[in-house]
Amino acid sequence: MRHLILASLMGATALPALAEEVNIYSHRQPELLKPLTDAFTEKTGITVNTAFVEKGMVERLQAEGDRSPADLIMTVDVARLGEVKDAGVTQPVTDEALDVVPATLRDADGQWFGLTTRARIVYASKDRVADGELTSYEDLADPKWKGRICTRPFTHDYNVALTAAFLAHHGPDETREWLEGVKANLAKKPEGNDRAQVKSIWAGECDISLGNTYYMGKMLEDEEQKEWADSVRILFPVFENGGTHVNVSGVAMTKAAPNKEAAQKLIDFLVSDEAQKIYAETNYEFPVSDHVERSEIVQSWGEFTADSTPLTEISDLRPQALTLIEEVNFDG
Template sequence: MPTRPRSSSSARISSAIVVAATLVAVPPAALAQSGEVNVYTYREAKLVAPLFEAFTKDTGIKVNTISASSGLEQRIATEGANSPADVLLTVDIGRLKEAIDLGVAQPIKSDVLDKVVPAQYRDPNGLWYAASARARVVYASKARVAQNEITYEELADPKWKGRVCIRSGQNIYNNALFAAAVAHYGEAKAEEWLKGLKANLAQKPSGGDREVARDIAAGKCDIGVGNTYYWALMSEREPDKKAWAEATKVILPTFQGHGTHMNVSGVILAKNAPNKANGLKLIEWLVGEQAQKIYADMNFEYPIRSGVKPHAVIAAYGELAADPLPIATIADNKKKAATLVDKVGFDN
């Protein structure tokens, strides 16, 4: 999702870090400010701006942000005790897992969060909580695909040979889907499934989820894999890509006997947060009704909070039967999934 400009020498300090746009630059000195909170975010600035503006209006707490496409957890670790980061906001379970592995998160103790966020969408030890959710679904040609139901297992069925488009198997969203397959099937069966999926590809994995819809619209393939919100963005907010959405439909796949694979946008409270109380206040606010409506209506994501409805475009995909597999379990299988992707030569 996010991308931005870099300066030459600072980019070399950590090649993973690509500093994106900032709403307000985080002060260089890591001094706590009673009316501020510092957020490192993987979410695109224009997507989180409405959230942070509403939070400031509600609380009077100013939100300073640094946005990047990768490397933020490593940056926090490098900054150590002097890090100004209070909160890390991610777009994928993999980033949350990396933050925990690097030791840059601290346990959050909050009755508010425990009451609102379902157990499957939070860390068992309170090291992260989901703020919103998305599903990894199938985009299908309206003209060439009659069926409206499909399983993830069926993506490896030979009937789809030469008909599937997908982005890199090592992409964080696909890696999470494949990790869920490992958790459900075990490594051996997941490997066979990946081999079958690879055999059905119409072309080398490339591009992003939007390009999957583009290639289906162009007739290069008939089905593909993408996140729920990308299709909605193309349909409602991106006029130059609206035709790609109009040529495709969204099918909510399931793992046999389970449900639709889910991923999350989640948050951690930084280990050395200089504004800890404000950081916790922001995290709790993000699961409140107002923030959850913003996530649903502006970002086209599934709300975490019960009682908040998804946007009408998302609801039109059909009734979501979410896979009950804990997100933390998926995260634990990500390395195995990445190894299998390389083993079967998925991206070759």
């Protein structure tokens, strides 16, 4: 019997170790992450499983609790990153590799980190908007734009974050006045997404719209939408005494994280030069790392100075910004 037990133990030690894996809950479609996860798996042998969770991310993680299979949350917009932190479903991460992420693009407590940035810019008609006609976010409320602006709903996360940034610069009274001014300049009721607004410019329904930079790259990839993209140019407005508003795609480690060590390896990879270059080339986003250049097409859109307001401050101001948007009935 003793020999049988010994042989059994020796056989057990000879068995291959269980394959490592990382499980991601993502607000982004898995195909957007696939070039990155494939490169990580090829480099490390660690399998990455991605579940697209469009809605109810926080509620799902809270319901799963310590039994959650999710190791990482990957999402867009500081609002959603702040939401998962405030819900208590994340844990702090400290690692030297993350030093490449600027302080303004990470949570002060290490609960989330920006991986890429995108600017909230203005798409302007090449035919109907002159050079230098719009230079600031404040200009959007100027009556000269009456009947000329299109936008997706301002209650959407991207516009709430922009409003929160405006609030950080100007305070509630001026922000309310600005919202009323922009609303008065709308060509039609807010609807659709950022690309739909560019289509409206192409169709002659308005002259300018708000949008994220990377949508230009996505439209140029699409045979139908390329015509829309070719009808506009990108303007980088700034806040008075500030820069251009930027937001992030980011990552956070869940509180449960059953594969914590492998998840940490993936986070470190995502801020590496290799992954940052993949982000730049495939998703038309700006790398957070200063070591990596923007893609050629992104560079063609021009240079800008990012606003220095920390995203944590913008996240904290979101509830107040949303209240102001609803009080002026912007989308009504």
